[in-house]
Amino acid sequence: xxxxxxxxxxxxxxxxxxxxxxxxxxxxxxxxxxxxxxxxxxxxxxxxxxxxxxxxxxxxxxxxxxxxxxxxxxxxxxxxxxxxxxxxxxxxxxxxxxxxxxxxxxxxxxxxxxxxxxxxxxxxxxxxxxxxxxxxxxxxxxxxxxxxxxxxxxxxxxxxxxxxxxxxxxxxxxxxxxxxxxxxxxxxxxxxxxxxxxxxxxxxxxxxxxxxxxxxxxxxxxxxxxxxxxxxxxxxxxxxx
Numbered sequence: 001x002x003x004x005x006x007x008x009x010x011x012x013x014x015x016x017x018x019x020x021x022x023x024x025x026x027x028x029x030x031x032x033x034x035x036x037x038x039x040x041x042x043x044x045x046x047x048x049x050x051x052x053x054x055x056x057x058x059x060x061x062x063x064x065x066x067x068x069x070x071x072x073x074x075x076x077x078x079x080x081x082x083x084x085x086x087x088x089x090x091x092x093x094x095x096x097x098x099x100x101x102x103x104x105x106x107x108x109x110x111x112x113x114x115x116x117x118x119x120x121x122x123x124x125x126x127x128x129x130x131x132x133x134x135x136x137x138x139x140x141x142x143x144x145x146x147x148x149x150x151x152x153x154x155x156x157x158x159x160x161x162x163x164x165x166x167x168x169x170x171x172x173x174x175x176x177x178x179x180x181x182x183x184x185x186x187x188x189x190x191x192x193x194x195x196x197x198x199x200x201x202x203x204x205x206x207x208x209x210x211x212x213x214x215x216x217x218x219x220x221x222x223x224x225x226x227x228x229x230x231x232x233x234x235x236x237x238x239x240x241x
């Protein structure tokens with residue numbers, strides 16, 4: 001099991017968030033990971049425009065300076081998003097990063113979008129995993145001599161926590177790789193849509209009969225749909241989402 005090191009936010013003139021960040025990285029083994037003249041990717045998340053859900057650029061600069069002390073050549077990077085927005089292509093993505101403060105003057109290193117202009121710059125890596133036979137890795141991540149992952153903690157509606165593992169697994173793949181992870185596994189439908197009448201109806205889910213109560217005539221076009229888990233939603237009025 002990996003060791004986890006922690007630093008609190010208590011600061012003084014001699015020991016602030018920047019010096020603590022440097023200490024954490026040294027403790028975690030950054031010195032052993034970076035050799036002289038290595039091109040080093042600092043994989044982070046630039047945040048959507050106007051939010052604060054990202055590691056601020058001045059904190060990244062502490063890591064940038066550390067890599068430079070080791071003789072490395074750092075750049076700050078992320079990949080384009082699958083969804084359309086301010087990080088869907090490299091032009092908008094870099095502009096978004098600049099607006100959130102990721103410029104040379106504050107971060108100390110250039111911003112490079114790892115999967116290129118439109119998310120088509122990646123390497124395909126053959127693997128023998130349970131669900132995958134190949135992985136798509138953004139070229140700038142793949143070709144870097146070393147990668148330091150800098151993640152903010154976020155909630156996730158399915159897994160509870162999004163951190164460094166998500167920042168690597170989802171964050172280092174292009175939009176087509178994100179599509180595979182998110183959407184290529186489809187739920188199995190366990191029941192058909194059932195049209196209801198005023199006398200009620202019945203559907204079967206995995207061989208089990210479920211009685212559906214009668215509904216008023218004005219709702220006679222309502223439908224019940226079984227979800228992927230086999231649960232049945234209440235009747236919805238026709239025309240409702």
